[in-house]
Amino acid sequence: MLRKALMSAAASERVREAVMGTTATRAIVERYVAGESSEDAVAVARALRSAGLLVTLDYLGEDTTDAQRAAATAAQYVHLLGKLAAEGLTHGGPVEASVKATAVGLLLGANGDQDDADSRAPDTTAGFAIRRAAGGYGGSSPRETGVRIATEHLERIATAAADAGTTVTIDAEDHRTTDAALRIANSLRASFPSVGTVVQAALRRTEADVRDLAVPGTRVRLCKGAYAESISESFDARHDVDKSFARCLRVLMSGPGYPMIATHDPRLIAITRSLGLPRSPSSFEYQMLFGVRPDEQRRIAAAGAQVRVYVPYGGDWYPYLMRRLAERPSNLALFLRSLVSRG
Numbered sequence: 297m298l299r300k301a302l303m304s305a306a307a308s309e310r311v312r313e314a315v316m317g318t319t320a321t322r323a324i325v326e327r328y329v330a331g332e333s334s335e336d337a338v339a340v341a342r343a344l345r346s347a348g349l350l351v352t353l354d355y356l357g358e359d360t361t362d363a364q365r366a367a368a369t370a371a372q373y374v375h376l377l378g379k380l381a382a383e384g385l386t387h388g389g390p391v392e393a394s395v396k397a398t399a400v401g402l403l404l405g406a407n408g409d410q411d412d413a414d415s416r417a418p419d420t421t422a423g424f425a426i427r428r429a430a431g432g433y434g435g436s437s438p439r440e441t442g443v444r445i446a447t448e449h450l451e452r453i454a455t456a457a458a459d460a461g462t463t464v465t466i467d468a469e470d471h472r473t474t475d476a477a478l479r480i481a482n483s484l485r486a487s488f489p490s491v492g493t494v495v496q497a498a499l500r501r502t503e504a505d506v507r508d509l510a511v512p513g514t515r516v517r518l519c520k521g522a523y524a525e526s527i528s529e530s531f532d533a534r535h536d537v538d539k540s541f542a543r544c545l546r547v548l549m550s551g552p553g554y555p556m557i558a559t560h561d562p563r564l565i566a567i568t569r570s571l572g573l574p575r576s577p578s579s580f581e582y583q584m585l586f587g588v589r590p591d592e593q594r595r596i597a598a599a600g601a602q603v604r605v606y607v608p609y610g611g612d613w614y615p616y617l618m619r620r621l622a623e624r625p626s627n628l629a630l631f632l633r634s635l636v637s638r639g
Protein backbone atom coordinates (compact mmCIF):
# COMPACT_ATOMS: atom_id res chain seq x y z
CA MET A 297 0.00 0.00 0.00
CA LEU A 298 2.69 2.46 1.10
CA ARG A 299 4.78 1.55 -1.94
CA LYS A 300 1.86 2.13 -4.30
CA ALA A 301 1.05 5.42 -2.57
CA LEU A 302 4.60 6.66 -3.04
CA MET A 303 4.82 5.61 -6.65
CA SER A 304 1.51 7.27 -7.48
CA ALA A 305 2.52 10.46 -5.68
CA ALA A 306 5.92 10.39 -7.35
CA ALA A 307 4.28 10.59 -10.77
CA SER A 308 3.07 14.10 -9.98
CA GLU A 309 5.20 16.95 -11.29
CA ARG A 310 4.43 18.96 -8.11
CA VAL A 311 5.74 16.15 -5.91
CA ARG A 312 8.83 15.86 -8.11
CA GLU A 313 9.54 19.58 -7.71
CA ALA A 314 8.94 19.43 -3.95
CA VAL A 315 11.21 16.43 -3.54
CA MET A 316 14.01 17.78 -5.72
CA GLY A 317 13.83 21.23 -4.17
CA THR A 318 14.09 20.32 -0.51
CA THR A 319 17.13 19.80 1.66
CA ALA A 320 15.14 17.14 3.56
CA THR A 321 15.86 14.81 0.64
CA ARG A 322 19.60 15.42 0.65
CA ALA A 323 20.61 12.82 3.24
CA ILE A 324 18.63 10.14 1.45
CA VAL A 325 20.05 11.11 -1.94
CA GLU A 326 23.58 11.07 -0.52
CA ARG A 327 23.08 7.54 0.70
CA TYR A 328 22.32 6.22 -2.78
CA VAL A 329 24.05 8.64 -5.17
CA ALA A 330 27.80 9.32 -5.39
CA GLY A 331 27.38 13.03 -6.19
CA GLU A 332 26.62 15.25 -9.15
CA SER A 333 29.94 15.42 -11.01
CA SER A 334 32.28 12.98 -12.72
CA GLU A 335 34.89 13.98 -10.08
CA ASP A 336 32.50 12.72 -7.38
CA ALA A 337 32.01 9.47 -9.30
CA VAL A 338 35.75 8.93 -9.75
CA ALA A 339 36.41 9.65 -6.05
CA VAL A 340 33.81 7.07 -4.96
CA ALA A 341 35.14 4.53 -7.48
CA ARG A 342 38.65 5.05 -6.13
CA ALA A 343 37.51 4.53 -2.52
CA LEU A 344 35.56 1.37 -3.39
CA ARG A 345 38.54 -0.03 -5.30
CA SER A 346 40.72 0.59 -2.24
CA ALA A 347 38.24 -1.47 -0.26
CA GLY A 348 38.65 -4.38 -2.69
CA LEU A 349 35.37 -3.87 -4.53
CA LEU A 350 34.65 -3.70 -8.26
CA VAL A 351 32.55 -0.81 -9.58
CA THR A 352 30.06 0.00 -12.30
CA LEU A 353 29.20 3.69 -12.79
CA ASP A 354 25.82 4.95 -13.97
CA TYR A 355 25.32 8.53 -15.17
CA LEU A 356 21.78 9.24 -13.99
CA GLY A 357 19.08 10.04 -16.52
CA GLU A 358 16.53 8.03 -18.45
CA ASP A 359 13.58 8.29 -20.82
CA THR A 360 15.38 11.04 -22.74
CA THR A 361 13.13 12.75 -25.25
CA ASP A 362 15.72 15.17 -26.55
CA ALA A 363 18.33 14.13 -29.14
CA GLN A 364 20.89 16.64 -27.83
CA ARG A 365 20.49 15.32 -24.32
CA ALA A 366 21.04 11.76 -25.55
CA ALA A 367 24.24 12.87 -27.28
CA ALA A 368 25.37 14.79 -24.17
CA THR A 369 24.81 11.70 -22.03
CA ALA A 370 26.96 9.61 -24.37
CA ALA A 371 29.63 12.34 -24.27
CA GLN A 372 29.51 12.31 -20.46
CA TYR A 373 30.24 8.58 -20.43
CA VAL A 374 33.14 9.01 -22.87
CA HIS A 375 34.53 11.80 -20.67
CA LEU A 376 34.09 9.70 -17.52
CA LEU A 377 35.79 6.64 -19.01
CA GLY A 378 38.76 8.79 -20.09
CA LYS A 379 39.05 10.19 -16.57
CA LEU A 380 38.83 6.74 -14.98
CA ALA A 381 41.48 5.41 -17.37
CA ALA A 382 43.79 8.32 -16.56
CA GLU A 383 43.45 7.36 -12.88
CA GLY A 384 44.39 3.74 -13.72
CA LEU A 385 41.01 2.44 -12.57
CA THR A 386 39.74 0.69 -15.67
CA HIS A 387 42.37 -1.62 -17.11
CA GLY A 388 41.16 -5.23 -16.90
CA GLY A 389 37.61 -4.13 -16.04
CA PRO A 390 37.60 -3.30 -12.29
CA VAL A 391 35.57 -0.17 -13.04
CA GLU A 392 33.07 -0.29 -15.90
CA ALA A 393 29.97 1.69 -16.95
CA SER A 394 26.25 0.92 -16.80
CA VAL A 395 24.07 2.67 -19.36
CA LYS A 396 20.30 2.89 -19.84
CA ALA A 397 19.33 2.68 -23.50
CA THR A 398 16.57 5.28 -22.94
CA ALA A 399 19.20 7.72 -21.63
CA VAL A 400 20.95 7.63 -24.99
CA GLY A 401 17.94 7.94 -27.25
CA LEU A 402 16.00 4.67 -27.38
CA LEU A 403 12.68 6.55 -27.13
CA LEU A 404 13.48 9.11 -29.78
CA GLY A 405 11.29 9.10 -32.87
CA ALA A 406 12.13 9.53 -36.54
CA ASN A 407 12.73 13.31 -36.24
CA GLY A 408 14.74 13.09 -33.09
CA ASP A 409 11.51 13.91 -31.26
CA GLN A 410 9.85 11.92 -28.52
CA ASP A 411 8.47 8.57 -29.53
CA ASP A 412 4.69 8.41 -29.72
CA ALA A 413 4.44 7.86 -25.96
CA ASP A 414 2.66 11.20 -25.54
CA SER A 415 0.18 10.70 -28.36
CA ARG A 416 -1.31 7.55 -26.85
CA ALA A 417 -4.84 7.58 -25.47
CA PRO A 418 -4.69 8.91 -21.90
CA ASP A 419 -4.59 6.15 -19.30
CA THR A 420 -5.77 7.23 -15.90
CA THR A 421 -5.43 3.94 -14.07
CA ALA A 422 -3.29 3.68 -10.96
CA GLY A 423 -1.12 1.17 -12.80
CA PHE A 424 -0.19 3.78 -15.37
CA ALA A 425 0.73 6.30 -12.68
CA ILE A 426 2.90 3.73 -10.95
CA ARG A 427 4.66 2.78 -14.18
CA ARG A 428 5.46 6.42 -14.89
CA ALA A 429 6.72 7.02 -11.36
CA ALA A 430 8.80 3.87 -11.46
CA GLY A 431 10.63 5.19 -14.48
CA GLY A 432 8.65 3.17 -16.96
CA TYR A 433 6.58 4.66 -19.73
CA GLY A 434 3.09 3.83 -20.76
CA GLY A 435 3.50 4.22 -24.52
CA SER A 436 4.36 1.96 -27.40
CA SER A 437 7.61 0.15 -28.10
CA PRO A 438 10.72 2.02 -29.24
CA ARG A 439 10.94 2.82 -32.94
CA GLU A 440 13.74 1.78 -35.23
CA THR A 441 15.08 5.33 -35.24
CA GLY A 442 15.42 5.26 -31.47
CA VAL A 443 17.10 1.86 -31.64
CA ARG A 444 19.54 3.20 -34.23
CA ILE A 445 20.36 6.36 -32.25
CA ALA A 446 20.80 4.44 -28.99
CA THR A 447 22.96 1.83 -30.74
CA GLU A 448 25.22 4.52 -32.22
CA HIS A 449 25.68 6.22 -28.84
CA LEU A 450 26.26 2.91 -27.11
CA GLU A 451 28.87 2.03 -29.74
CA ARG A 452 30.63 5.30 -28.93
CA ILE A 453 30.56 4.48 -25.22
CA ALA A 454 31.66 0.86 -25.78
CA THR A 455 34.58 2.11 -27.92
CA ALA A 456 35.67 4.51 -25.15
CA ALA A 457 35.32 1.67 -22.64
CA ALA A 458 37.41 -0.68 -24.80
CA ASP A 459 40.07 2.06 -25.22
CA ALA A 460 40.13 2.34 -21.43
CA GLY A 461 40.50 -1.44 -21.08
CA THR A 462 37.02 -2.00 -19.67
CA THR A 463 33.44 -2.53 -20.79
CA VAL A 464 29.79 -1.47 -20.60
CA THR A 465 26.62 -3.11 -19.29
CA ILE A 466 23.23 -2.11 -20.69
CA ASP A 467 20.71 -1.76 -17.83
CA ALA A 468 17.21 -3.24 -18.00
CA GLU A 469 14.26 -0.84 -17.95
CA ASP A 470 10.50 -1.04 -18.51
CA HIS A 471 9.47 -4.29 -20.25
CA ARG A 472 8.68 -2.45 -23.48
CA THR A 473 12.38 -1.74 -23.88
CA THR A 474 13.48 -5.33 -23.21
CA ASP A 475 13.52 -6.59 -26.79
CA ALA A 476 15.32 -3.48 -28.05
CA ALA A 477 17.91 -3.53 -25.23
CA LEU A 478 18.65 -7.23 -25.79
CA ARG A 479 18.92 -6.65 -29.54
CA ILE A 480 21.29 -3.71 -29.10
CA ALA A 481 23.48 -5.66 -26.68
CA ASN A 482 23.54 -8.58 -29.08
CA SER A 483 24.59 -6.41 -32.02
CA LEU A 484 27.29 -4.65 -29.95
CA ARG A 485 28.71 -7.98 -28.83
CA ALA A 486 29.84 -8.65 -32.43
CA SER A 487 32.48 -5.90 -32.00
CA PHE A 488 32.63 -5.72 -28.19
CA PRO A 489 32.16 -9.28 -26.87
CA SER A 490 32.23 -8.20 -23.21
CA VAL A 491 29.22 -5.84 -23.43
CA GLY A 492 26.83 -6.93 -20.67
CA THR A 493 23.07 -7.41 -20.62
CA VAL A 494 20.64 -7.15 -17.70
CA VAL A 495 17.60 -9.38 -17.17
CA GLN A 496 14.81 -8.98 -14.62
CA ALA A 497 13.52 -12.05 -12.78
CA ALA A 498 10.17 -10.30 -12.31
CA LEU A 499 9.38 -10.61 -16.03
CA ARG A 500 7.72 -13.83 -17.17
CA ARG A 501 9.83 -13.89 -20.33
CA THR A 502 13.18 -13.81 -18.52
CA GLU A 503 13.72 -17.52 -17.97
CA ALA A 504 13.57 -18.02 -21.75
CA ASP A 505 15.85 -15.02 -22.27
CA VAL A 506 18.52 -16.35 -19.92
CA ARG A 507 18.51 -19.70 -21.71
CA ASP A 508 19.30 -17.81 -24.94
CA LEU A 509 21.94 -15.74 -23.16
CA ALA A 510 23.73 -18.60 -21.39
CA VAL A 511 26.35 -18.90 -24.13
CA PRO A 512 30.15 -18.73 -23.86
CA GLY A 513 31.53 -15.44 -22.66
CA THR A 514 28.23 -13.57 -22.31
CA ARG A 515 28.05 -11.24 -19.31
CA VAL A 516 24.54 -11.29 -17.87
CA ARG A 517 23.38 -9.35 -14.82
CA LEU A 518 20.41 -11.00 -13.12
CA CYS A 519 18.30 -8.71 -10.91
CA LYS A 520 14.75 -8.89 -9.54
CA GLY A 521 13.52 -5.88 -11.53
CA ALA A 522 12.77 -2.42 -10.18
CA TYR A 523 9.91 -1.35 -12.49
CA ALA A 524 6.22 -1.64 -11.71
CA GLU A 525 4.81 -3.80 -14.48
CA SER A 526 1.43 -5.23 -15.41
CA ILE A 527 0.60 -8.72 -14.22
CA SER A 528 0.48 -9.97 -17.80
CA GLU A 529 4.19 -9.23 -18.13
CA SER A 530 5.47 -9.91 -14.66
CA PHE A 531 5.05 -11.99 -11.54
CA ASP A 532 3.05 -10.16 -8.91
CA ALA A 533 3.97 -11.92 -5.67
CA ARG A 534 7.46 -11.38 -4.27
CA HIS A 535 7.96 -15.09 -3.72
CA ASP A 536 7.19 -15.78 -7.39
CA VAL A 537 9.83 -13.23 -8.38
CA ASP A 538 12.28 -14.91 -6.00
CA LYS A 539 11.49 -18.35 -7.44
CA SER A 540 12.02 -17.01 -10.95
CA PHE A 541 15.33 -15.48 -9.81
CA ALA A 542 16.43 -18.88 -8.43
CA ARG A 543 15.52 -20.64 -11.70
CA CYS A 544 17.36 -18.06 -13.82
CA LEU A 545 20.29 -18.18 -11.43
CA ARG A 546 20.65 -21.91 -11.91
CA VAL A 547 20.55 -21.57 -15.72
CA LEU A 548 23.19 -18.84 -15.74
CA MET A 549 25.45 -20.43 -13.15
CA SER A 550 25.31 -23.81 -14.95
CA GLY A 551 26.08 -22.18 -18.31
CA PRO A 552 29.31 -21.07 -19.97
CA GLY A 553 28.71 -17.32 -19.61
CA TYR A 554 29.74 -14.82 -16.93
CA PRO A 555 26.84 -14.35 -14.45
CA MET A 556 26.51 -11.13 -12.45
CA ILE A 557 24.23 -11.83 -9.49
CA ALA A 558 22.68 -8.47 -8.59
CA THR A 559 20.81 -8.77 -5.32
CA HIS A 560 21.06 -7.86 -1.63
CA ASP A 561 18.70 -10.66 -0.69
CA PRO A 562 20.53 -12.95 1.78
CA ARG A 563 18.44 -15.96 0.75
CA LEU A 564 19.33 -15.62 -2.93
CA ILE A 565 22.99 -15.09 -2.09
CA ALA A 566 22.87 -18.25 0.04
CA ILE A 567 21.21 -20.14 -2.84
CA THR A 568 24.00 -18.99 -5.19
CA ARG A 569 26.57 -20.37 -2.76
CA SER A 570 24.69 -23.63 -2.25
CA LEU A 571 24.39 -24.47 -5.95
CA GLY A 572 27.60 -26.44 -5.57
CA LEU A 573 28.59 -25.87 -9.17
CA PRO A 574 32.21 -26.15 -10.26
CA ARG A 575 32.74 -22.41 -10.71
CA SER A 576 35.83 -20.48 -9.73
CA PRO A 577 35.32 -17.19 -7.84
CA SER A 578 36.63 -15.31 -10.88
CA SER A 579 33.98 -16.82 -13.19
CA PHE A 580 31.06 -14.80 -11.77
CA GLU A 581 30.40 -11.83 -9.52
CA TYR A 582 27.90 -10.49 -7.02
CA GLN A 583 26.62 -6.98 -7.55
CA MET A 584 25.00 -4.57 -5.09
CA LEU A 585 23.89 -0.96 -5.12
CA PHE A 586 25.89 1.90 -3.64
CA GLY A 587 24.46 2.59 -0.17
CA VAL A 588 22.71 -0.75 0.24
CA ARG A 589 24.20 -3.27 2.70
CA PRO A 590 27.74 -1.83 2.40
CA ASP A 591 29.05 -4.04 5.24
CA GLU A 592 27.78 -7.12 3.46
CA GLN A 593 29.50 -5.98 0.24
CA ARG A 594 32.83 -5.88 2.07
CA ARG A 595 32.18 -9.10 3.96
CA ILE A 596 31.46 -11.10 0.78
CA ALA A 597 34.51 -9.60 -0.96
CA ALA A 598 36.72 -10.36 2.05
CA ALA A 599 35.53 -13.97 1.89
CA GLY A 600 37.04 -14.23 -1.60
CA ALA A 601 34.14 -13.55 -3.98
CA GLN A 602 34.07 -10.74 -6.52
CA VAL A 603 31.63 -7.96 -5.60
CA ARG A 604 30.80 -5.05 -7.88
CA VAL A 605 29.06 -1.93 -6.58
CA TYR A 606 26.65 -0.08 -8.86
CA VAL A 607 27.34 3.62 -8.33
CA PRO A 608 24.99 6.25 -9.81
CA TYR A 609 25.98 9.89 -10.12
CA GLY A 610 24.57 13.04 -11.72
CA GLY A 611 21.81 15.54 -11.05
CA ASP A 612 18.88 13.60 -12.49
CA TRP A 613 18.44 11.31 -9.50
CA TYR A 614 14.66 11.53 -8.95
CA PRO A 615 13.40 8.33 -10.68
CA TYR A 616 16.37 6.33 -9.36
CA LEU A 617 15.69 7.52 -5.80
CA MET A 618 11.98 6.71 -6.09
CA ARG A 619 12.81 3.12 -7.08
CA ARG A 620 15.20 2.76 -4.13
CA LEU A 621 12.62 4.14 -1.71
CA ALA A 622 9.92 1.85 -3.04
CA GLU A 623 12.14 -1.19 -2.41
CA ARG A 624 12.43 -0.42 1.27
CA PRO A 625 9.33 0.53 3.27
CA SER A 626 11.35 1.88 6.21
CA ASN A 627 13.14 4.31 3.86
CA LEU A 628 9.81 5.35 2.54
CA ALA A 629 8.43 6.15 5.99
CA LEU A 630 11.58 8.15 6.84
CA PHE A 631 11.35 10.01 3.57
CA LEU A 632 7.64 10.86 3.92
CA ARG A 633 8.26 12.07 7.50
CA SER A 634 11.10 14.32 6.33
CA LEU A 635 8.88 15.84 3.65
CA VAL A 636 6.02 16.44 6.09
CA SER A 637 8.26 17.87 8.82
CA ARG A 638 9.68 20.48 6.47
CA GLY A 639 6.17 21.95 6.58
Ligand code: FDA
Pocket residue numbers: 466467468469494496519520521522523558559560561562583584585587588589604605606619620621623624627
Ligand atom coordinates in the same frame (compact mmCIF):
# COMPACT_ATOMS: atom_id res chain seq x y z
P1 FDA B 1 14.93 -7.18 -1.98
O1 FDA B 1 14.25 -5.97 -2.51
O2 FDA B 1 14.08 -8.30 -1.48
O3 FDA B 1 15.92 -6.73 -0.85
C1 FDA B 1 16.65 -7.63 -0.03
C2 FDA B 1 17.23 -6.85 1.12
O4 FDA B 1 18.18 -5.90 0.63
C3 FDA B 1 16.21 -6.00 1.87
O5 FDA B 1 15.57 -6.73 2.87
C4 FDA B 1 17.08 -4.90 2.40
O6 FDA B 1 17.80 -5.33 3.54
C5 FDA B 1 18.07 -4.67 1.31
N1 FDA B 1 17.61 -3.65 0.36
C6 FDA B 1 17.13 -3.85 -0.90
N2 FDA B 1 16.87 -2.67 -1.51
C7 FDA B 1 17.18 -1.72 -0.61
C8 FDA B 1 17.14 -0.30 -0.65
N3 FDA B 1 16.73 0.37 -1.72
N4 FDA B 1 17.53 0.39 0.46
C9 FDA B 1 17.97 -0.28 1.55
N5 FDA B 1 18.04 -1.62 1.64
C10 FDA B 1 17.65 -2.32 0.59
N6 FDA B 1 16.72 -3.24 -11.69
C11 FDA B 1 16.28 -3.09 -12.95
O7 FDA B 1 15.07 -3.15 -13.20
N7 FDA B 1 17.17 -2.88 -13.97
C12 FDA B 1 18.51 -2.84 -13.76
O8 FDA B 1 19.27 -2.65 -14.72
C13 FDA B 1 18.98 -3.02 -12.44
N8 FDA B 1 20.30 -2.99 -12.15
C14 FDA B 1 20.74 -3.32 -10.90
C15 FDA B 1 22.10 -3.41 -10.62
C16 FDA B 1 22.53 -3.83 -9.38
C17 FDA B 1 24.00 -3.97 -9.13
C18 FDA B 1 21.59 -4.15 -8.37
C19 FDA B 1 22.02 -4.65 -7.03
C20 FDA B 1 20.26 -4.01 -8.61
C21 FDA B 1 19.81 -3.57 -9.85
N9 FDA B 1 18.46 -3.39 -10.11
C22 FDA B 1 18.04 -3.21 -11.40
C23 FDA B 1 17.50 -3.32 -8.98
C24 FDA B 1 16.87 -4.66 -8.69
O9 FDA B 1 16.01 -5.03 -9.73
C25 FDA B 1 16.07 -4.62 -7.37
O10 FDA B 1 15.04 -3.69 -7.49
C26 FDA B 1 16.90 -4.26 -6.15
O11 FDA B 1 18.17 -4.86 -6.20
C27 FDA B 1 16.22 -4.76 -4.86
O12 FDA B 1 16.05 -6.14 -4.92
P2 FDA B 1 16.91 -7.21 -4.07
O13 FDA B 1 17.29 -8.31 -4.99
O14 FDA B 1 18.04 -6.56 -3.40
O15 FDA B 1 15.88 -7.85 -3.07
